[in-house]
Amino acid sequence: MGNSRSRDRRKESFVFAATAVSEIPEHGTEHSDSDEYDSESDKSDSSNYDIDDYSDQLQLGPASYSFYPRCGDNVMVSGNRRFAKRRRPLSSFNDGVVMTEQHLLANESFKVQIKSMVDKWWGSIEVGVTCLSPVSLDFPFTMTESTFGSTVMWSGDSLLCNGEMIMTLAEDLENCTVGDTISMTLSEEGSLHFGLNGEEVTALNLHLYFRDVNLLHCVVDLYGRTDSAVICESGYVEERSEITSFDVKTSPTEEDYEADPDSVIKQMRMLVLGLKHFAELDMDLTIKLVYLYILKPTTLFENVEFKQKFGDHLANLGVADELKFLLDKLISEVDPMNTKWDSIEVVLVTLINCTDVSLKLCRLCGQCGLVNDLLNNIHKHRNNYDDDEKLHSFVARSIDVLHNCSIAADNRQIYRECGAIDKIAPYVRSDDTDMAATALLTLSHIMENSKKHLLEAEDNIIEFIVRTLDVAVDDESLRCEGFGVLELVVGIGNISVYDKNKISLVNNGIVPLLLKLMHKDLPVEQECAINAFCNLCKLESLRKKLQSRQMP
Structure with missing residues (x-):
C-alpha cells in the first residue's frame, strides 16, 4: 500500500485495544464444539441416514x-x-x-x-x-x-x-x-x-x-x-494445537522473529487455523490470543518488510474469514451492558493493522463479505453513533478498515455494489475531524462521476489533510496521524476534482507541498503529486494565481 500506515493513531488504537484486553475476564463460557446442521432428509432414499x-x-x-x-x-x-x-x-x-x-x-x-x-x-x-x-x-x-x-x-x-x-x-x-x-x-x-x-x-x-x-x-x-x-x-x-498450549502472558517480539522467524510464523499459523474452534470453547481467551499473536506484532514490530510478509501470510491463512467470523459472533452477542465492545475493539484494530500492510488481505476482506458487513454496520448507526463512546469508536474503527480496503482497486466494484458511497457519505460531515477525513479519502477511491459532489468537504477537513501531509513529507517514515504520504497525495488528487475543494486545498497551502514532493526521490509519489497539481490548474482562477505566483 505504498507507505505502510503503522501509524501514531494506530498505536493509540493499539493502546486502547491493549486496555480492552486487560479488562476481558480470564475465563469465558464453555460451549459445545459440535456443529449443528438443520436439513430435511430425502424420504425416498433408503440409503439416507442422519x-x-x-x-x-x-x-x-485435527x-x-x-x-x-x-x-x-x-x-x-x-x-x-x-x-x-x-x-x-x-x-x-x-x-x-x-x-x-x-x-x-x-x-x-x-x-x-x-x-x-x-x-x-x-x-x-x-x-x-x-x-x-x-x-x-x-x-x-x-x-x-x-x-x-x-x-x-x-x-x-x-x-x-x-x-x-x-x-x-x-x-x-x-x-x-x-x-x-x-x-x-x-x-x-x-x-x-x-x-x-x-x-x-x-x-x-x-x-x-x-x-x-x-x-x-x-x-x-x-x-x-x-x-x-x-x-x-x-x-x-x-502444529494444530489446543487453545491451552498458547502462552497468554507473552507474545512474540521482533527479536524472536529475527532469531527464529519460522517459530513466530508457526505460532501465527496455529492460532489462525484454530480461531473458530477456539472461539466456541472460550471467546475471551481467543481474543487475548488474537491480541498477543496477531495485533501486537503488527503494531510494535518496526521491520516494515516483515510486517508486509506477516500481513500477506495472514491473508494466505484465511484470516479475513476468521476475523469476520469473530466479529459477526461478537456483534450478535452485544448486550445492553456492552460487555462485548472491548473484544470487538481488539478485532477491529487487528483488521486495521493487518489491512494496513497487505493489499492481498484487503482484497480478501472484500471477497469474503467483511466489507459489506462493515458498510451495513456503519449505515445502521449513522444517526446514533455519537450517543455512546463505544459505539463511536466502533464506527470509527470500521471506517478505518473500509478506508484501507478501498485502496485495493479490485474492491472498488464490490464497494459500489454494496452501496458504499451513500453509506459512507454521511460521515464526511462528522464533527470528528479524523473520522470525516478518513471517510472523505475512502470516498475518493470509490467515487462515481455522477456523485462527485459528495466529495465536497468542509475547510477544516481539507486543513487536516494538508497539515497531515505537511508533517508526513518530512518524517523519516513518510507518515503522520496514521496516514502515509502516498495515500494522502492520491486522495488529494481524487478530491481535487471538485472545484470548491481545489480552492480550499490551495488556500491551505497544498501547492508548496506538492512542489516539494515533486523534488523528492519517490517516483510514485512524484507522479501522484503532478497529477494533483494538474487537477488544481484546471480551475482558471487558480491557474492565474499560479502563473502570477500569488500563492499562500
Missing part, C-alpha cells in the same frame, strides 16, 4: 481444512464441517460440489477419503482447485462445467481446466472405492502434486492456469457413485 449421527462415529483427528457450509444443492456438510454427504444419492448423481473454507497453503497437503458409495450411476469423486470463492459462487451441477475464473479438476483419468483437457493420467478416479484417499499438495514453487493412496500420480504447474496460486480453494465433487467423503489429517497437523 448425517450428524454418522459423522459423530467418524474418528476425526486437520487444517474444513468445508465451507455453502455448497451444492445436493450435498450437506457436518462433523466439524469436515464430512460431506449427498442428500439424495439415489435420486441425483450431481449437484454435490463442496469447497474448502481455507486456501490451500504451500507445503501443505489436502487429503480427502471416500467414506461411502452407491451402486448406481457412472462416474466417481472429482477433486481439484479453483480461484472461485465458496462465499459467492453460483455452484454448477458439476465443477468440470465451470467456465468462470479458473478451475483445475482431476476427473476420471484426466486433468481438466474449465472442462478442457490438460493431460491424461495413469490413475482413474472412476476405479476408486470406499477407503481410497486422494491428496493434493502445493509446493512453494506453485506446483500441485496429485496423489492416490499415498502415491504421487502427477504434478501440474499452477502458474500456467492461475494468477495467484496462494489464493486457491480445494474442490471436492461428490459425483456419480460417490456418496460421502471426509477430510483426512493434512500436512502440518502436528
Whole structure:
C-alpha cells in the first residue's frame, strides 16, 4: 500500500485495544464444539441416514481444512464441517460440489477419503482447485462445467481446466472405492502434486492456469457413485494445537522473529487455523490470543518488510474469514451492558493493522463479505453513533478498515455494489475531524462521476489533510496521524476534482507541498503529486494565481 500506515493513531488504537484486553475476564463460557446442521432428509432414499449421527462415529483427528457450509444443492456438510454427504444419492448423481473454507497453503497437503458409495450411476469423486470463492459462487451441477475464473479438476483419468483437457493420467478416479484417499499438495514453487493412496500420480504447474496460486480453494465433487467423503489429517497437523498450549502472558517480539522467524510464523499459523474452534470453547481467551499473536506484532514490530510478509501470510491463512467470523459472533452477542465492545475493539484494530500492510488481505476482506458487513454496520448507526463512546469508536474503527480496503482497486466494484458511497457519505460531515477525513479519502477511491459532489468537504477537513501531509513529507517514515504520504497525495488528487475543494486545498497551502514532493526521490509519489497539481490548474482562477505566483 505504498507507505505502510503503522501509524501514531494506530498505536493509540493499539493502546486502547491493549486496555480492552486487560479488562476481558480470564475465563469465558464453555460451549459445545459440535456443529449443528438443520436439513430435511430425502424420504425416498433408503440409503439416507442422519448425517450428524454418522459423522459423530467418524474418528476425526485435527486437520487444517474444513468445508465451507455453502455448497451444492445436493450435498450437506457436518462433523466439524469436515464430512460431506449427498442428500439424495439415489435420486441425483450431481449437484454435490463442496469447497474448502481455507486456501490451500504451500507445503501443505489436502487429503480427502471416500467414506461411502452407491451402486448406481457412472462416474466417481472429482477433486481439484479453483480461484472461485465458496462465499459467492453460483455452484454448477458439476465443477468440470465451470467456465468462470479458473478451475483445475482431476476427473476420471484426466486433468481438466474449465472442462478442457490438460493431460491424461495413469490413475482413474472412476476405479476408486470406499477407503481410497486422494491428496493434493502445493509446493512453494506453485506446483500441485496429485496423489492416490499415498502415491504421487502427477504434478501440474499452477502458474500456467492461475494468477495467484496462494489464493486457491480445494474442490471436492461428490459425483456419480460417490456418496460421502471426509477430510483426512493434512500436512502440518502436528502444529494444530489446543487453545491451552498458547502462552497468554507473552507474545512474540521482533527479536524472536529475527532469531527464529519460522517459530513466530508457526505460532501465527496455529492460532489462525484454530480461531473458530477456539472461539466456541472460550471467546475471551481467543481474543487475548488474537491480541498477543496477531495485533501486537503488527503494531510494535518496526521491520516494515516483515510486517508486509506477516500481513500477506495472514491473508494466505484465511484470516479475513476468521476475523469476520469473530466479529459477526461478537456483534450478535452485544448486550445492553456492552460487555462485548472491548473484544470487538481488539478485532477491529487487528483488521486495521493487518489491512494496513497487505493489499492481498484487503482484497480478501472484500471477497469474503467483511466489507459489506462493515458498510451495513456503519449505515445502521449513522444517526446514533455519537450517543455512546463505544459505539463511536466502533464506527470509527470500521471506517478505518473500509478506508484501507478501498485502496485495493479490485474492491472498488464490490464497494459500489454494496452501496458504499451513500453509506459512507454521511460521515464526511462528522464533527470528528479524523473520522470525516478518513471517510472523505475512502470516498475518493470509490467515487462515481455522477456523485462527485459528495466529495465536497468542509475547510477544516481539507486543513487536516494538508497539515497531515505537511508533517508526513518530512518524517523519516513518510507518515503522520496514521496516514502515509502516498495515500494522502492520491486522495488529494481524487478530491481535487471538485472545484470548491481545489480552492480550499490551495488556500491551505497544498501547492508548496506538492512542489516539494515533486523534488523528492519517490517516483510514485512524484507522479501522484503532478497529477494533483494538474487537477488544481484546471480551475482558471487558480491557474492565474499560479502563473502570477500569488500563492499562500
